[in-house]
Each structure stands twice: as structure tokens, then as C-alpha cells.
Amino acid sequence: MKVCVAVACCAMKPKNTSVRTFTEGLCTTFHKANQQLHHKHSSLEAEILHLRQQIAISSMSSQETIHTQDESRAGDAVLFPTPPLSGRDKQEGAVVEGSDLDSLHRNTQFLQSVINIQQVTRQASQTGLLGDGEKNNSTSETKLKSxxxxxxxTVVKSLQTILKCVQDQTFTVSIKSLQHCIQCVVQLMDQLPALMSNIPIVSIIKDILRCLVKDIIQEDASHSQPNTRQQSTNLVLGFSKPPVTRITQEVLVEEIxxxxxxxxxVCQNANPLQGIVV
Structure with a gap:
């Protein structure tokens, strides 16, 4: 196969161009086209996920809004509390691809909405609603399970975006946005124990924590923002709450x-000391 490709490149190359230059140009063109297709696929995937979220929330939010209006304790709950990205948020983070930023906010908004709907449903159940209220409450629980x-x-996509920001070693998204998303993920995992047994979710959380711990203990911070270490510490603390506490402890023990x-x-083989906190 390689010989066939080499012969084809020799036959197709322009007369005044070397085979090496022509081949490198083909590789560059293919790489750019592949990146564009990957970006388009990611954008379409995120859009489909967002449409699914809108359909799911709109099918439940109306009756939960009625419950919210009827109960004083649930009256303060807002189904869509995530504010739009403000100018201050844009200043706090570096330039980031709009698709990643939009995806993070949309997913955080959906997670917060599901959390609030669950809270409203639980409060309605605790008040002992009868008749239609009891029927609606049962319907809400069924829809939430679906x-x-x-x-x-949504949790996987949110964590993937956070991991991307952390791996870049510069927080391209507002630290407040990252903290809010982590808070929603942890809270939803607490309300839905099944998420704790999801292998991709647990794996991504561990990858995020490893990157954050590396930022905290690394000595050379020349490629990071001045307050990166403190920001990394704050994000680790966000993952320290139940039920994710055990995962965080495992990663910390592993790094220790x-x-x-x-x-x-270092002591036995006189190797240079690396990764010491300064």
C-alpha cells in the first residue's frame, strides 16, 4: 500500500516540485480538512445535544412551574438560572472557541434545570399533594428517570470541555463558569447515584483532577497564568464534595x-528533584 501511494505521488506531482514537498503539502491539506470535519462534527453533536435538552426541559418545565408557583418553598426556584456570559466573564477568561464556551453554558444550564426540577418534584412530594397534583408528581418522576x-x-460533554480547558494550562473559560459547571455535575451525581457507576464520567473526572494536581505541584509556572495554581486548587475543592469525594481522594493518594x-x-539514585511546590 505504501509503495502504491509513493508511486501515485511521484506520478501526480508537478514538474517543478519535489516529491517530498508535494507529499508534505498533501499531508498538510489532509490534516486541515480532517480538523475542519472534526470541528463540524463536534459542533453538530453539541447542537443535537442542546436540542434534546430543550425538548426534555420544555416537556417538563410547564407543570413544574405550576408547582413552583403553588408552593412557597419552591417559589424561589428558577428553572433556567444560568445567566448569559457577561462582559466581565469574557475579560476573566482568554479567547476561546465560541462553540466550546456556548456548549459549556448550555450544558450547565440544562444540568441546573434538571436539578431544580428534581428539587421542585421532591418538595411537591413532601407536601403530600393529592389528586391531579399527585398524578403530575408521579409523571415528573417518570420523565426524570427517562x-x-x-x-x-450532558455530564460527559461538560467534563470534556472542562478537561480541555485544564489541559491547555490556561483557563480559557471564566473560572466562575467552570466552578458553576463542576458544582452542577457534582450535585446531579449526588441526586442520581447511577452516574457514579458510569465509567466514562469517572474516568474524565480523574483525568481532570490529575491535570489540576499537576498544575498545583509543578515548579515551572512560566506557561501558566499567575494565579493558575490557586484556580486549580479551587477546582479541586469543587470535586471534593460528596459523592465525588472518594474519586478525588483516590487521585490525590495516587499522586502522593x-x-x-x-x-x-532522588535519595537512592541522585535524580534531580522535580515537581516541588514553590
């Missing part, structure tokens, strides 16, 4: 063991 796959997809092993190598 959102399992959508909740999982790695650093302890490194210290042992």
Missing part, C-alpha cells in the same frame, strides 16, 4: 504515592 441517557451525555516514589529515587 432522562438518564441525556443526563449522562508517585511523588513519594520520586523522592525515593
Amino acid at each position: 432522562l438518564t441517557s441525556l443526563n449522562q451525555a 504515592q508517585k511523588f513519594s516514589q520520586h523522592l525515593q529515587d
Whole structure:
């Protein structure tokens, strides 16, 4: 196959262009086209997810709004509390692709809405509503259970966006937006225990925590913002609440063991000390 490709490149190249230059140009063009297709696929995937979220929320929000108006304790609950991105938020973060930023806010908005609907449903159940109210409450619980796959997809997409921001070692999205999203993810995982057994979700959380811990303990912060270490610490604390506490503890213990092993190598083999906090 490689020989066939090489022969084809030799036959197709312009007369005044070397095979190497022509081949490198083909690779560059293919790489750019592949990136564009990947970006388009990600955008369409995020849009489909958002449309599913809108359909799910609109099918439940009307009756939950009635419950909210009827009960004083639920009266303060807002189904869509996530504010639009303000000018201050834009200043707090560096330039980021609009699709990533929009995706994070949309997903955070949906997660917060599901959390609020669950709270309203629970409050309605506690008040002992009868008749139609009891029927509506049962219907809401059934619909919430049917959102399992959508909740999982939204949590995974949100965590992937957070991981991307953390891996860049610069918080391209407002730290407040990241904290709000983490808060919603952790709170929803607390309300829906099934999410804790979802392997992709747990795996991404561990990857995020490993990146954050690395930012906290690394010595060379020349490629990071001045307050990156404090921001990383705040995000780790966001993952320290139940039920994600156990996952955070596992990652921290893992990193402590790695650093302890490194210290042992330094003492025994005179290796240079790395990753010390300054």
C-alpha cells in the first residue's frame, strides 16, 4: 500500500516540485480538512445535544412551574438560572472557541434545570399533594428517570470541555463558569447515584483532577497564568464534595504515592528533584 501511494505521488506531482514537498503539502491539506470535519462534527453533536435538552426541559418545565408557583418553598426556584456570559466573564477568561464556551453554558444550564426540577418534584412530594397534583408528581418522576441517557451525555460533554480547558494550562473559560459547571455535575451525581457507576464520567473526572494536581505541584509556572495554581486548587475543592469525594481522594493518594516514589529515587539514585511546590 505504501509503495502504491509513493508511486501515485511521484506520478501526480508537478514538474517543478519535489516529491517530498508535494507529499508534505498533501499531508498538510489532509490534516486541515480532517480538523475542519472534526470541528463540524463536534459542533453538530453539541447542537443535537442542546436540542434534546430543550425538548426534555420544555416537556417538563410547564407543570413544574405550576408547582413552583403553588408552593412557597419552591417559589424561589428558577428553572433556567444560568445567566448569559457577561462582559466581565469574557475579560476573566482568554479567547476561546465560541462553540466550546456556548456548549459549556448550555450544558450547565440544562444540568441546573434538571436539578431544580428534581428539587421542585421532591418538595411537591413532601407536601403530600393529592389528586391531579399527585398524578403530575408521579409523571415528573417518570420523565426524570427517562432522562438518564441525556443526563449522562450532558455530564460527559461538560467534563470534556472542562478537561480541555485544564489541559491547555490556561483557563480559557471564566473560572466562575467552570466552578458553576463542576458544582452542577457534582450535585446531579449526588441526586442520581447511577452516574457514579458510569465509567466514562469517572474516568474524565480523574483525568481532570490529575491535570489540576499537576498544575498545583509543578515548579515551572512560566506557561501558566499567575494565579493558575490557586484556580486549580479551587477546582479541586469543587470535586471534593460528596459523592465525588472518594474519586478525588483516590487521585490525590495516587499522586502522593508517585511523588513519594520520586523522592525515593532522588535519595537512592541522585535524580534531580522535580515537581516541588514553590
